């Protein structure tokens with residue numbers, strides 16, 4: 001038994017704390033904690049909606065220390081990653097980031113994440129759930145590749161919102177305004193190195209900051225000092241979930257069930273079903289799931305994840321989707337839904353049988369009003385564009401910077 | 402010579418909303434605006450380098466979501482951000498904080514009166530219930546109860562049904578609403594002077610009534626019936642200032658092919674054979690159109706830009722007597738830093754809401770007494786917000802701007818009209834009151850804009866500076882707005898319409914008057930309706 005367990009019999013039940021915890025705990029006025037990969041993790045700090053508006057109107061930080069990070073290096077690193085993910089990793093230039101998914105042999109999504117190319121033969125893969133065992137499997141047969149779990153070594157902070165560039169500039173990151181979306185740049189920071197990528201999960205202007213664990217707090221303090229006149233604010237899972245849904249991004253356990261963890265047959269999803277066909281590169285000779293995906297592409301996909309704009313203002317949470325107003329023919333189900341304060345629309349992502357996408361689409365929405373249950377049928381319109389995609393998210397330099 | 406399908410006089414936000422819906426229906430529409438900027442009383446202007454003021458209106462809650470959504474104003478650049486609670490300043494340094502969290506707010510109220518803390522729940526439920534009814538009338542044309550057409554009968558039945566749904570007890574209450582004072586109404590709920598006074602202030606904003614005057618209860622309701630994202634009674638800020646609302650409406654209008662001409666004041670509406678035929682600008686240019694829509698208030702429309710010979714005499718008289726008394730001032734201040742207020746904790750969220758410098762019910766009533774005598778009180782009611790505390794676009798980093806709305810400020814002083822010296826003295830009074838709550842405040846001032854009703858009338862064209870384009874009293878509401886018999890946006894001259902806040906549902910940045918007017922115009926022209934139905938029925 002470890003010493004800690006002797007003094008605190010509940011030590012094993014308590015969650016790990018991220019390097020930013022001391023600052024985040026002080027700002028978590030509502031004590032609203034949940035967990036992510038064994039870390040104590042904020043659902044929100046003050047108010048989910050308030051924090052959401054920090055992302056859309058000002059700037060906010062989101063702790064991504066609990067996210068999994070793997071350093072993959074060696075002469076075979078690119079080839080190994082190329083076998084694992086559906087996208088062509090060889091195309092990824094140094095100091096660039098790309099969004100990827102990887103599948104099992106049946107072409108079902110194991111997880112999604114990002115690959116950072118840090119050097120000639122050096123990559124970092126990030127993802128929501130631990131994936132080491134799968135990566136090791138993908139590395140079979142490659143001699144010159146090492147995989148290292150660096151999740152607990154790096155302090156990482158997502159920094160999102162329209163004023164983020166201005167704040168980073170104020171923090172002394174010279175030239176940050178010239179960093180393009182999905183680019184990476186390094187800055188000296190208090191004797192160490194701060195890596196900044198122009199990435200994020202909010203569909204807005206934003207960056208992710210990466211630094212060695214022990215410098216995490218110093219970085220936090222410098223960022224918060226620079227962000228003070230910009231009302232910098234930490235935000236939690238709830239605000240993230242709102243922002244990512246407006247951006248049309250998928251979430252594990254919402255839009256997809258990780259293939260390695262599903263019990264029931266085909267209760268997981270393929271990239272095509274998730275409307276991520278653009279991530280699948282059949283020009284590559286081989287990658288995990290290629291054959292199954294090729295077959296699916298020829299056959300046509302049964303379901304397609306679809307963005308819906310729904311009439312009225314009742315969120316269509318967990319709604320069933322029908323082809324007809326009378327709700328006789330079910331054609332799908334909603335995976336995530338909300339009222340979008342930015343777009344002023346009642347939005348949802350839904351898995352819908354592909355063959356019915358061109359026809360009328362209706363949602364049956366259950367809602368409650370002062371303890372009484374109500375239901376209504378609402379007309380849905382398919383939206384091709386993300387609900388929120390401001391030009392500043394792509395502009396270089398970003399406006400006001 | 403080009404002939405437009407419609408000309409809208411005035412690029413106030415209601416003029417723009419009417420124009421957008423007409424243009425959306427395929428009409429060729431021209432908006433003519435006297436100023437070199439658009440927006441009327443929903444405007445943002447940079448008067449001091451780096452600081453953007455919302456010169457008139459400053460907070461938003463009435464803008465109908467249905468319009469925002471239908472015209473896709475978000476894509477045209479509009480973002481509304483809700484704000485947190487309001488701080489109320491009472492007597493002798495007493496401060497009541499407005500916490501955002503329900504539990505914390507309750508605890509804070511209890512500090513003043515456990516009774517009132519409980520009563521607040523009932524108060525909020527009641528206000529919410531009354532709002533439900535009013536909200537349902539906002540995007541509908543009031544029926545004419547005296548000379549009803551079939552459509553009016555439908556509307557009367559609709560209103561009757563909604564009204565009936567309130568329940569018997571509430572119906573009595575509701576009728577009393579229009580005739581009660583804010584003070585009487587609140588007596589039924591609260592006992593602590595500051596709780597009561599802080600709840601009473603929405604009852605006097607923009608009106609020439611006092612907390613004790615019959616009718617102020619309705620004004621109170623008018624200010625809490627709006628919402629931000631469905632949260633009734635909540636207020637928010639437009640990112641970039643209130644002008645962002647007008648700009649988004651203008652952008653939507655232009656996306657439908659609409660045209661806006663600035664610095665084009667209208668001298669007169671052209672009438673030929675009893676029909677509106679276009680406008681003459683002050684520079685003598687004549688522009689023709691099949692339909693003319695006035696965004697100006699009713700008094701201005703009929704007494705300033707129309708030839709009385711073109712009008713039935715009765716209407717000119719009605720317009721002259723239209724109740725449109727100016728009663729508010731506005732002081733916009735650029736600050737080099739955030740003021741520190743006595744007895745307000747250094748809490749990073751606390752400045753992200755409103756601040757109400759009140760005193761007591763008596764302070765409010767005394768200030769009203771001054772107004773009646775053509776003076777301003779040396780202890781006026783000030784409702785403030787510091788938008789820069791959560792809008793990064795309106796002040797340079799570290800700098801702030803403070804919007805101060807002052808009730809009361811007379812349109813004319815007892816000793817004659819406003820002069821720049823008197824205006825500045827009025828501004829000084831406001832600063833002095835704030836300074837009493839925030840020592841050192843005046844040292845932070847970089848620039849300020851003081852606006853009495855006189856400036857508001859000169860710049861925005863609101864007669865007497867009345868912020869609502871006419872009092873919101875029962876004799877000027879619903880089917881009486883602006884005048885009985887003319888509440889359906891049609892004016893006594895054929896092809897002439899009104900679309901400003903002088904029409905139903907009245908003042909505030911709601912865009913509904915314009916949208917409702919457009920619907921009536923399209924109906925007369927037998928064109929398909931482009932105006933959406935309100936989505937508040939979903940509540």
Ligand SMILES: Cc1cc2nc3c(=O)[nH]c(=O)nc-3n(C[C@H](O)[C@H](O)[C@H](O)COP(=O)(O)OP(=O)(O)OC[C@H]3O[C@@H](n4cnc5c(N)ncnc54)[C@H](O)[C@@H]3O)c2cc1C
Nearest residue numbers: 411413414415435441442458459460667862868902909910
């Ligand atoms: C100081 C102040 C504070 C307020 N605060 C709030 C608030 O916080 N929240 C809220 O919801 N409401 C507020 N209001 C009320 C709200 O701003 C108004 O009710 C609303 O903006 C009126 O819009 P409108 O389009 O009906 O008319 P207006 O904005 O009055 O538009 C009329 C337009 O016509 C133009 N015009 C006038 N004469 C002529 C002419 N001869 N030729 C051409 N153009 C002409 C004017 O320049 C103006 O652009 C406030 C108003 C004021 C004055």
